[in-house]
Amino acid sequence: MTALRWAIAAIILGVGVLAIGLEAAGFDAGVALGSLWRGAFGSWDAFTSATLVRAVPLVLIGLGIAVAFRGGALNIGAEGQFYAGAIAATWVGLHSGALPPAAAITLLLTSATIAGLLWILLPVWLKLRFGVLEVISTLLLNFVAVSLVSLMVQGPLQEHERIYPQSDAIAESARLPLLPGSRLHAGLLIALAGGVILWFLFSRTLWGFRLRAVGLGPRAAEVSGRIDSRRVGAIALLVSGAVAGLAGGVELSGVSYALFQNLSPGYGFTGIAVALLGGLHPIGVVVAGLLFGALQAGAGAMQREAGIPAVSVYVVEAVIIVVALLATAPRGGWTSLQGAVRKRIARRATA
Amino acid sequence: MTPVLELAGIHKRFGPVHALRGVDFRLAPGEVHALLGENGAGKSTLMQVAYGLTRPDAGELRVDSVTRRVSTPRAARSLGIGMVHQHFTSVPALTVAENVALAAGWRVAPREIRERTRALSERIGLPLDPDQRAGRLSVSFKQRLEIVKALATEARILLLDEPTAVLALAEAEELMEMIRAFTLRGGSAVLITHKLDEALRAADRVTVLRQGTVTLMSSVSEQTVGSLASAMIGASAGSPFVVSKTTSSVKAETPREAIRFDALELSRESGYGIAIRHGSLSVQSGEIVGVAAVEGNGQRELLRAVAGRIVPLRGKLQVTQPVAFIPEDRTSEGLIPALSLTENVVLGLGKDGPWVRGGRIFWREAEARTKQLLTELDIVATGPGMHAAALSGGNQQKLIVARELSRNPAVIAAENPTRGLDISAAADIHARFRSAAEAGAAVLFHSADLDEVLELADRVVVVVRGVMTEAPPTASREEIGAMMLRSAPEA
Numbered sequence: 156m157t158a159l160r161w162a163i164a165a166i167i168l169g170v171g172v173l174a175i176g177l178e179a180a181g182f183d184a185g186v187a188l189g190s191l192w193r194g195a196f197g198s199w200d201a202f203t204s205a206t207l208v209r210a211v212p213l214v215l216i217g218l219g220i221a222v223a224f225r226g227g228a229l230n231i232g233a234e235g236q237f238y239a240g241a242i243a244a245t246w247v248g249l250h251s252g253a254l255p256p257a258a259a260i261t262l263l264l265t266s267a268t269i270a271g272l273l274w275i276l277l278p279v280w281l282k283l284r285f286g287v288l289e290v291i292s293t294l295l296l297n298f299v300a301v302s303l304v305s306l307m308v309q310g311p312l313q314e315h316e317r318i319y320p321q322s323d324a325i326a327e328s329a330r331l332p333l334l335p336g337s338r339l340h341a342g343l344l345i346a347l348a349g350g351v352i353l354w355f356l357f358s359r360t361l362w363g364f365r366l367r368a369v370g371l372g373p374r375a376a377e378v379s380g381r382i383d384s385r386r387v388g389a390i391a392l393l394v395s396g397a398v399a400g401l402a403g404g405v406e407l408s409g410v411s412y413a414l415f416q417n418l419s420p421g422y423g424f425t426g427i428a429v430a431l432l433g434g435l436h437p438i439g440v441v442v443a444g445l446l447f448g449a450l451q452a453g454a455g456a457m458q459r460e461a462g463i464p465a466v467s468v469y470v471v472e473a474v475i476i477v478v479a480l481l482a483t484a485p486r487g488g489w490t491s492l493q494g495a496v497r498k499r500i501a502r503r504a505t506a
Numbered sequence: 507m508t509p510v511l512e513l514a515g516i517h518k519r520f521g522p523v524h525a526l527r528g529v530d531f532r533l534a535p536g537e538v539h540a541l542l543g544e545n546g547a548g549k550s551t552l553m554q555v556a557y558g559l560t561r562p563d564a565g566e567l568r569v570d571s572v573t574r575r576v577s578t579p580r581a582a583r584s585l586g587i588g589m590v591h592q593h594f595t596s597v598p599a600l601t602v603a604e605n606v607a608l609a610a611g612w613r614v615a616p617r618e619i620r621e622r623t624r625a626l627s628e629r630i631g632l633p634l635d636p637d638q639r640a641g642r643l644s645v646s647f648k649q650r651l652e653i654v655k656a657l658a659t660e661a662r663i664l665l666l667d668e669p670t671a672v673l674a675l676a677e678a679e680e681l682m683e684m685i686r687a688f689t690l691r692g693g694s695a696v697l698i699t700h701k702l703d704e705a706l707r708a709a710d711r712v713t714v715l716r717q718g719t720v721t722l723m724s725s726v727s728e729q730t731v732g733s734l735a736s737a738m739i740g741a742s743a744g745s746p747f748v749v750s751k752t753t754s755s756v757k758a759e760t761p762r763e764a765i766r767f768d769a770l771e772l773s774r775e776s777g778y779g780i781a782i783r784h785g786s787l788s789v790q791s792g793e794i795v796g797v798a799a800v801e802g803n804g805q806r807e808l809l810r811a812v813a814g815r816i817v818p819l820r821g822k823l824q825v826t827q828p829v830a831f832i833p834e835d836r837t838s839e840g841l842i843p844a845l846s847l848t849e850n851v852v853l854g855l856g857k858d859g860p861w862v863r864g865g866r867i868f869w870r871e872a873e874a875r876t877k878q879l880l881t882e883l884d885i886v887a888t889g890p891g892m893h894a895a896a897l898s899g900g901n902q903q904k905l906i907v908a909r910e911l912s913r914n915p916a917v918i919a920a921e922n923p924t925r926g927l928d929i930s931a932a933a934d935i936h937a938r939f940r941s942a943a944e945a946g947a948a949v950l951f952h953s954a955d956l957d958e959v960l961e962l963a964d965r966v967v968v969v970v971r972g973v974m975t976e977a978p979p980t981a982s983r984e985e986i987g988a989m990m991l992r993s994a995p996e997a
Contacts (some may be wrong), residue, residue, distance in 0.1 A: 360865050361857065368853050371841035378815060379840055379906075380853040394934050 158434045158482070160303035165432070166446070169471035176470055178385065187461045194456020198493035204338040206412060210443070210448025212402045212419070214236070214346040217440040219398030220352055220419025225435050226391030228382075233399040235300030241402025242304060243270035245312055245414040248325025248407065251298060259329040262440065264345075268342035271400015272393055274300065277454030279389050289392060298421065302318025307416035312414055324385050331409035340409030346441070349398065353437040355420065366391055397421065397493040398450070420451070430473060432479040447472065495500045510535045510694050511587070511663050515567035516555055518548075525551045526562070527718040527967045532661065534692050538685055540709035544800075544954075545698070547715040549590070549698045553665045557589045558582040559763045567946075568661075571642065579712045588661030590652045592668045598641025602651055605640050610658035627654050632689055646677040653684070664688060670704060682708040690772075700738075700800055702991045704733045713899055714738055735987040739956055757829065761790035762826070764917050764948030765812055770821035781807035785821075785974040787967060789948040791916065792938065797952040798965025798990050804972040805952045806921065812950055812975050813919040824916055826948075828858065830910035834921035840906040843895035847887060847905060848876040849893050854909040879908040883934075900931040907935055911942055918942060920951040936962050954986060 163341040195206050216233045223230040230236075242505040244267040251259040278292035305320065306311075331340040357363040363381040365387055373384040402422070411418055429447055431440030454468035481492070519525040526548045533539050552793040555659035556567065558576040564575055569686055576582045579589070589741035596605045603616075603623040612619055623636040632650045640651060649669060656664055666685070670678040685695050685708065699705055705712055714722035714737040722729075722737035731994040765787065772782040779783045781804040789795050799805040809825060810816040813831035823935045833839040852859055852872050861871035876890035882902045887897060894902060907923065918939065939962065943949050953959050961965055966977040968989045977986050 158791075333732075359867060359869075361867055363863050363867060364849070364852060364867060368842060368845065371844045372838070374838050374852065375842045377842065378831075380856055382856070 158439065158445075161482040162432060162439075162443070163473045165482075166471075168478060169214055169474035172474050173467065173470050177467070182461065182463055185405070187457055187463050189481075190457045190460035191453035193460075196452035197456075200337060201456070203334060205452030206445065206449045207343055208448075209451045210445045211340075211342045211346050211409070212288030212406050212440050213426055213429050213447050214398050214411065215342075215349060215402035215405065216422055217429030217444050218346075218437060219395040219402070219438065220347050220426055220430040221435040222353065223391045223395035223435065223442050224235075224430060225370045226366045226388050226390045226424065227373060228395070229290045230293050230392055230399075231290055231427065232275060232296050232394045232396070232423070233402075233426050234419060235293070235297040236274045236396045236399035237403040237406070237419055237423050238285045238300040238304050239269035239270040239274035240400030241418055241493075242307055242403075242408045243267050243400070244310070244404035244407040245307075245322050245325060248412075249312070249323060250326075250328040251329050252326035254328060256328045256332075256431050258328075259326065260331060260408060263329050264401060267404025267407070268397045268401045271403065272397040273333075273390055274400065275396025279392050282392075283385060283389055302414075304414065304418070305365070308414055308416060314413075317475050322413045325407065325414045329408055330412060331405070338410070339403075341410040342405035345401070345405060346444070350437045357437060389457065392420040399426070402426075407456045425472065426478045428479065431483065432475060434483070443446075471480065508533050509533055509568075510697075511556065512566075512568040512571070512873040513556060513557065514566045514568070516552065516567075517563045518555065518560060521562055525718050528565075529715065529718070529720055530715055531720070533696060534711070535694055536689050536692060537710040538689055538695045538697060538708055540705035541696055541715065542700060542702070542705055542734060542738055543715035544700060547738070548718040549715055550996050551729050552678075553589065553667060553696065553698060556582070556666060557587060563687065583659045583661070585828050586660065586662040587665065588656030588659060588663070589665040590649075590656045590667065590669055594648050594652060595642040596648065596651055596655070598639065600640055601636065602634050602638050602640055602643070602654075602720065603636035605651060606655055606658050608626045609655035612658075612711075619933055623658075624655070625660060630654060630657055631684055634889065641996075649673060649677075649681070653681075656687075660674055662693050662695060664697075666695060668699070668700070669699045670699065670701070676702070688699055702734045703986070705734065706731065718832055719989050731992070732984060735991060736886075738983050738991075739983065739987040761792050763788055763824075764791045764793075764826045765824070766790040767811075767818075767823040767948060768821060770811070770823055772804070772811050772816060773803075773817045773819050775807060775810075775816070780812075780819075781972055782969070782974070784974045786974075787951055787974065789917075791826075791948050792943050794949040794951070794964045796959035797950065797969055798959045798966050798977070798986055799952065799969040800990055801954065803969045805969045808974075809919045809921055809950065809952055809967065812917065820887055827913050828913045829917045829919060830913055830915035830947075831988060832906055832910055832918070832920035834922050834925065836902045836906065837895075841894045841902060843893065845894060846896075847894055848873045848890040850905065850961070851876045851879065851912075854906070858913065875912075879905070879912060879972070883908045883938075900927045903927060903935070907938060911938060913941070915947050916951045918947050918951070921948070922953055923951055924953070924986070927987045932958075940972060956983065956990070960986070 174188060177184040177187050194201055196202055205244060214444055216237065220233060243450055244263050247263045247266045251262055255263065272493040274296065275293065276294065278289045281292050282289050292321035307320055308320045314321055314323045331342055333340050365382050368380055369384040369387045376384050406418065407414065425447055429443045433443035450471055452466050454465035457463050458465040511533040513529060513531040516526050516529045523654065529552055531552060539548045551560060555562045558578045558581050561577060567576055568574065570608065574585060576585065579748050603620045604622045607619045620636040627634040633694065633704060634647065634650055634652055634654060642653060666714065669681060674680060691697055698710060709726050712724060712726050712734065713720060713728060714734060716738060768784040768786045769779060770782060774781045799806045807816055809820055812825055813829050815831065839842050842853065845853065852867060859872065861868045874892045880887055880890065885901045885904050887901065897905065924935050939949050959984060966986060968977055970990065970992060975989065977989060
């Protein structure tokens with residue numbers, strides 16, 4: 156399991172860099188890392204209400220991005236699709252008070268999924284019709300989605316007193332059930348089920364195999380496999396957008412209950428890192444999502460207990476992302492890096 | 507007369523390929539010298555040596571009888587050598603004048619650049635608008651720009667690498683006149699080509715390369731299409747394929763028509779222009795038909811249309827299914843190097859694989875079948891789980907052939923099925939094609955190696971600039987070679 160080794164190396168290196176940085180800035184790194192750990196895994200409450208709650212959207216978005224990336228399509232717009240899903244979920248949640256919970260929740264999550272899919276439809280069409288790069292179109296639509304949320308919470312979806320830029324809370328019946336005594340909601344089950352379903356699709360079905368073939372060799376997939384790689388790439392993007400939309404619905408129905416600006420602390424972007432760190436493998440994505448959830452949960456505790464800005468945890472995330480990219484780069488990976496180092500040493504020796 | 511440019515005893519190896527084997531070449535002042543040879547004969551490599559793009563392993567280069575080291579194009583230009591490449595080397599976003607200045611290294615004001623470019627292009631007889639963006643020029647004007655660039659450094663020696671490949675007949679004539687005018691002013695030109703009639707019309711002298719050796723060097727007036735063709739293609743002795751041709755008269759069943767097309771018109775893969783015009787062919791089951799053609803004459807599109815990868819523009823095309831297709835590019839089209847051998851077999855058979863049921867893949871079955879194919883074809887691999895990238899080229903090709911033949915195809919379409927393989931691996935693939943044909947498959951294949959076409963095929967079809975002609979059964983190797991190299995009559 157070289158992927159696992161890389162992941163562990165990435166975490167150790169990230170935490171190490173954070174510790175050195177904290178020491179250099181005059182903080183006590185030991186105390187800081189201690190509170191980081193306690194905030195993430197220190198108690199049952201910390202694990203469920205903080206770590207797992209934050210992991211759910213990361214896992215979902217990461218899974219969606221893994222579908223796109225496996226098919227060679229780069230969806231950088233999960234943040235926007237997440238918000239699109241959240242907007243749709245809010246509207247449904249506000250108007251479904253009369254429905255029984257099962258119906259209300261199903262309707263809410265379905266609408267969120269469709270909204271995410273619609274949000275990526277434009278980039279997909281632009282790509283198929285004009286060859287516009289999806290990297291750019293999905294990325295730019297993120298900003299549109301953020302603006303749309305702010306328009307909504309100051310306009311049609313604003314709370315009834317019209318004072319705060321946020322929506323009213325959604326109906327009780329549209330909220331996901333909680334684990335008693337915690338803030339952990341049933342969205343965790345959705346995320347885990349998503350991982351299992353994708354694992355099955357990727358490893359056992361012709362669909363999943365074709366997706367990977369298109370990602371690894373689009374030309375051979377077309378010529379030898381007679382696969383329409385444009386179509387497969389488009390479907391991968393649509394699935395990816397739909398799953399990110401679902402994540403927005405789950406977040407609204409399980410955690411925030413209302414729509415407001417900055418609902419997402421960059422889940423859509425962190426989700427890309429989660430997908431990459433997880434090696435685009437569903438199980439890996441679930442584990443990576445838990446890790447990033449733990450980091451974000453621990454960051455909060457570190458700020459409260461040790462007075463260290465929570466953003467310092469981004470250092471760890473950044474190091475992990477760089478290492479993950481290095482591990483998967485065309486000329487990266489352990490063996491190539493070793494080779495490069497040896498070559499350099501040999502050159503020094505002869506010079 | 508002392509030569510202006512002389513290459514003596516040039517050797518060049520690329521890994522295992524001995525591209526130039528002691529080549530001598532002399533260019534006299536004021537002459538147009540045609541350099542002929544098949545694809546891979548070494549013509550381009552030789553000119554790259556002269557232009558400093560390739561460093562020879564051995565040999566000397568003399569300009570005006572002085573031995574020189576030309577290790578970069580810049581050094582070549584300073585000696586008065588200019589080159590027109592086969593592919594466009596201009597920056598599309600810059601203007602004509604800017605491209606010329608870039609190539610010539612002029613460091614003067616923009617207005618001066620424009621004036622110089624205008625003056626230069628008119629003096630050479632190839633007028634160009636200096637303000638036009640290079641990317642917006644038509645193909646023949648792009649070619650003009652390349653020549654103007656090559657001459658901008660006051661070149662006395664012009665090396666042209668297949669300059670007429672992209673031109674229409676009239677444009678090619680115009681270009682030849684321009685080259686003639688250049689030599690009348692005292693310049694000398696080398697014209698790389700594989701078109702015999704062009705060499706005969708435009709050149710004073712001719713040098714023919716075959717497999718890295720000079721097979722002919724003479725004045726054009728002493729040569730004919732036939733004599734040049736045999737120098738290019740070689741004497742027909744010693745075919746490299748050792749398996750004797752088995753003309754089995756007993757076919758498995760009565761032949762049926764497996765491929766038929768009439769008045770077929772195909773567009774080029776690039777999307778611009780026609781690859782095959784008004785082509786007709788009928789292939790019976792059990793028959794092996796070889797397509798003989800020089801690169802880029804439409805044979806690629808023809809085979810891909812038969813394999814169902816290209817939709818015809820016009821005409822009738824009937825192909826009995828299933829079709830096995832063996833593309834020429836193993837690692838980008840035939841298989842995915844990052845996938846395992848089993849996965850590559852699964853890729854090729856798609857839904858038709860017996861291991862696919864209800865959208866599910868039963869990997870164990872696929873792996874067992876792959877293992878079987880590995881033993882059947884003697885593929886050297888550690889196992890079906892090995893990455894295809896780790897196989898040697900020959901074994902990759904065998905895997906593709908094994909995969910495609912495992913469909914029990916009614917039709918086999920193959921492009922250069924044995925390119926880069928050693929003799930025994932090639933013979934093995936030929937034997938498999940023959941036994942597939944005996945079992946009732948119709949085989950249509952192309953090879954850049956005419957010997958291979960003649961060795962394997964029952965019938966030969968020649969494609970020249972999209973026009974298909976069946977070679978008469980009695981045609982000799984030289985006659986077919988001459989057919990391949992003759993320019994098609996313009997429609």
